[in-house]
Amino acid sequence: MSRIGNKAIAIPAKVEVSISPANEVSVKGPKGTLKQNVDKDIKVTVAGDQISVERPTEQKRHKALHGLYRSLINNMITGVSQGYKAELELVGVGFKATVTGNLLELSLGYSHSIFMALPPEIAGKAVTEKGKNPIVTLESIDKQLIGQVAAKIRSLRKVEPYKGKGIRFVNEVVRRKAGKTAAK
Numbered sequence: 001m002s003r004i005g006n007k008a009i010a011i012p013a014k015v016e017v018s019i020s021p022a023n024e025v026s027v028k029g030p031k032g033t034l035k036q037n038v039d040k041d042i043k044v045t046v047a048g049d050q051i052s053v054e055r056p057t058e059q060k061r062h063k064a065l066h067g068l069y070r071s072l073i074n075n076m077i078t079g080v081s082q083g084y085k086a087e088l089e090l091v092g093v094g095f096k097a098t099v100t101g102n103l104l105e106l107s108l109g110y111s112h113s114i115f116m117a118l119p120p121e122i123a124g125k126a127v128t129e130k131g132k133n134p135i136v137t138l139e140s141i142d143k144q145l146i147g148q149v150a151a152k153i154r155s156l157r158k159v160e161p162y163k164g165k166g167i168r169f170v171n172e173v174v175r176r177k178a179g180k181t182a183a184k
Contacts, residue, residue: 003067004067004070004071005053005055005063005066005067005069005070007070008050008051008052009050009051009052009053009070009073009074009077010049010050011046011049011050011051011077012029012077012081014029014030014081015027015028015029015030015077015080015081016028016029017046017051017077018046019044019045019046022037023037023038023039023040023042023044024036024037024038025038025044025073025076027073027076027077027079027080028080029077029079029080029081029141030080030081031079031080031081031082031083031141032079032080032141033080034076034079034080034141034142036069036072036073036076038069039065039069041055041056041062041065042054042055042062042065042066042069043055043056044069044073051073051077053066053069053070053073054066075143075144078143079140079141079142079143080141083139083140083141084139084140084141084142084143084146085137085138085139085146086137086138086146086147086149086150086169087135087136087137087138087169087170088135088136088137088138088150088153088154088167088168088169088170089133089134089135089167089168089169089170089172090106090108090133090134090135090136090157090167091133091159091164091165091166091167091168092108092109092157092165092166093109094107094109095107095108095109095133095134095157096128096134097126097128097134097136098126099118099124099125099126099136102117102118102119102120102122102124103115103116103117103118104116104117104118104124104126104136104153106153106156108156108157108167109157109165114156116152116153116156118138118149119145119149121140121141121142121145122138122139122140122145122146122149123138123139123140124136124137124138124139125137125139135170136153138150150169153167154167154168154169159172159174161174161175161176161177162176162177162179164176
């Protein structure tokens with residue numbers, strides 16, 4: 001649990017990290033700014049171009065928080081410097097997706113269209129090429145938020161194992177089942 005917490009985090013160029021007295025880590029980079037409150041027991045220090053996270057004791061709770069906050073801070077640094085991207089593929093006859101502003105409209109074989117408002121931190125894009133499945137691309141600096149929104153979109157039409165219809169991540173492998181065979 002605690003091995004990942006012992007690794008130092010390298011701060012890339014053009015990224016600024018500041019820690020408030022209330023133990024709030026703020027990361028500012030070319031793509032935006034993210035903040036994270038850290039538990040009062042965990043100590044975060046910035047030395048030069050590296051961040052280190054330390055725990056006070058070897059308790060199970062402190063070990064767990066140690067690795068957690070190290071990973072969260074690393075994700076924040078990656079987000080503000082490179083960003084995160086999630087691509088969802090709509091597999092099914094007549095499945096469509098369009099994005100206008102921050103409104104995602106999905107046509108998933110139901111009797112009605114599904115409208116979903118994307119958070120302002122997420123940029124959405126829908127691409128439909130002839131002969132291929134529509135692809136919805138989400139981009140953001142917040143890894144947790146983009147994962148949560150992608151999971152919510154995916155839950156609107158889960159992939160079924162017989163025909164493989166539904167919403168899936170691009171390059172996701174779906175385990176297929178054999179259907180019934182006619183009895184003779």
